Amino acid sequence: MPARTHTRPHPATTGSVDIRLPWWALALPALAFVALLTLILNPSDAHAATGDPAITQLFARVQQFLAR
Numbered sequence: 001m002p003a004r005t006h007t008r009p010h011p012a013t014t015g016s017v018d019i020r021l022p023w024w025a026l027a028l029p030a031l032a033f034v035a036l037l038t039l040i041l042n043p044s045d046a047h048a049a050t051g052d053p054a055i056t057q058l059f060a061r062v063q064q065f066l067a068r
Helices: 024-041 053-067
Strands: none
Touching: none
């Protein structure tokens, strides 16, 4: 008994692929690129953030743990 093969009701379309990206998929990388470029061009504006002592201690402990 031969097996039935199913045919597609509509033939597959050939042509361009329609892919749409959300607006932020292009805007966020562009914004990050511009921000990093401005830091490279004028590094005197890049200031270190003053950290909370608890966060600083947490980072110190993580660094000690990784150094083992």
